[in-house]
Amino acid sequence: MKNPESYLSETAARLRPSGIRKFFDLASNMEDVISLGVGEPDFVTPWGIREAAIASLEEGYTSYTANAGLIELRREISAYLQKKIGVKYDAGQILVTIGASQALDLAFRAMLNPGDEVLIIEPAFVSYAALVTLAGGKPVTIPAPAENGFKITPEQLESAIGRRTKGILICSPNNPTGTCFNKEELAALAEVIEKHDLIVFSDEIYGELTYDGEYASIAAIGGMKERTIVISGFSKAFAMTGWRLGYAAGPKPWIQAMLKIHQYAAMCAPHMLQHGAIEALRNHEEDVKKMRDSYRRRRNYLVAALNKIGLDCHMPGGAFYVFPSIQKTGLTSEAFAEELLKKEKVAVVPGNAFGESGEGYIRCSYATSMEQLQEAIRRIERFVGTLLPGKKGGNEGTAKAEYMNV
CATH class of the missing domain: 3.90.1150.10 (Aspartate Aminotransferase, domain 1)
Incomplete structure (x- = not known):
């Protein structure tokens, strides 16, 4: 050998x-x-979330769920997103995943053809470029300078777009810099995105951990819901990292494509943990x-x-x-x-x-x-x-x- x-x-x-x-x-x-x-x-x-998961085990919720996740959880996510970012999704536009990382992986695999480019604002979380590459795409970085608060300008975005550019990944608040784009800054980037008919992979896993002013999602800007996949989860805000529960929300054809891959790769997120997530969204804002x-x-x-x-x-x-x-x-x-x-x-x-x-x-x-x-x-x-x-x-x-x- x-x-x-x-x-x-x-x-x-x-x-x-x-x-x-x-x-x-x-x-x-x-x-x-x-x-x-x-x-x-x-x-x-929080104990109430753990208790809900324990109770679900005791009640025998140990089977598969629907591939997309429990309908009750998807409805709770829908209500939560409408309150959090001001965007309404129905249950068919939401997919429950094994962490936000899997949601990103599914999104790239569902949306990218070989050689398609995804713009990544850098410094960037370590998995972004790797996941794009694994999906057959090509990561293209846009440096975000410290003197601009680790943000990019519309002019930088415009100059980075090439013939094979398919979309852009935006992480706000950002890992590793903690930078947040406000609504006006996202609207300015959205103009360029719409002009070039790009899609957006919006990583909002830290959205609840915004300290100064209201959280802004690019999906809430006029016309952007139809070209954005919102990625989030329970790990950071609810202290549920080991639970590995995330979700994606976006246009139904895109979510359905991600669901097909999810069916073959993972089947569904763990049943009992989804009950904990329902409890988190309903009762643990405080x-x-x-x-x-x-x-x-x-x-x-x-x-x-x-x-x-x-x-x-x-x-x-x-x-x-x-x-x-x-x-x-x-x-x-x-x-x-x-x-x-x-x-x-x-x-x-x-x-x-x-x-x-x-x-x-x-x-x-x-x-x-x-x-x-x-x-x-x-x-x-x-x-x-x-x-x-x-x-x-x-x-x-x-x-x-x-x-x-x-």
Whole structure:
């Protein structure tokens, strides 16, 4: 038999492993590490949601559901989206998936022909380009500069569109930068999108975690519902990452195409967990608000503390990440992350894991306790103090002082 690797498909062989998981795996093998790496709520799923799933098991809900998901859940998602983003979908326009990641995968596979291009605003979540590639498409990145708040302009979008451009992926609030597009900015991009007859893959998984002003979805802009697939789920807002429940909403022919692939690839999302999702949407808005308020306080603390110790950091509008610049230190993103982990046992994700535009930055998740964030800042300050002239390492006052100003 030949080398086993020689049997791999060219696509799988070329696929790069996640840069996020690399540092998480390194940190998991070390003691006394504070991880600001993986984007996962530090809250446990609210009890009422867990209780609903347990009760469904006790009542014997262990069979398959309809491939698209329980009709009750799809109706709840419909009502929820109408309230959240102001767009009405019927149950036939909604597909329940195994996480938002599967919804994105299905959307790309249903919509892309070989060689079709998808524009991706970068820095971008690590799976986007990979999923486009796996679907036979070609990812094309549009750099979003820090000086513009990590947003692109209509002019940038216009210049990036080519003969094979099929659509654009918009993630707002963004992972890794936390940037949010407001309604006016989305409307300006929508003009270009409509002009070139593009479709939109709108990743709104962090939509509930918006801190300044109302959340805006591009699907709510006139004419955009018909050319947008809204992707979301329960992982981030409801602290249900391990449940792996997501959904997609969009034009019925597109959702039906995604459903056909879903039928063959996964059959349906787990029955009992869908009952938990129904409970989440019906009765746990207050829990989401409490978690969001906690994240907001942590965001305010972390941004102020990072800026004070010399790492320029913009104020993110949503999600639970900050994306500070480490360019002043003279280190690359990977070198900074590796040295910080080795010397101070703080795990962050190097910015280049999110594309070339992320070089010179690191991603820090504040989905961890305030006590852990304060200790992380003390350690980061010590480390930065060894790199930046005029900055003394080990200033224990920063963490407390900035916390008092939150």
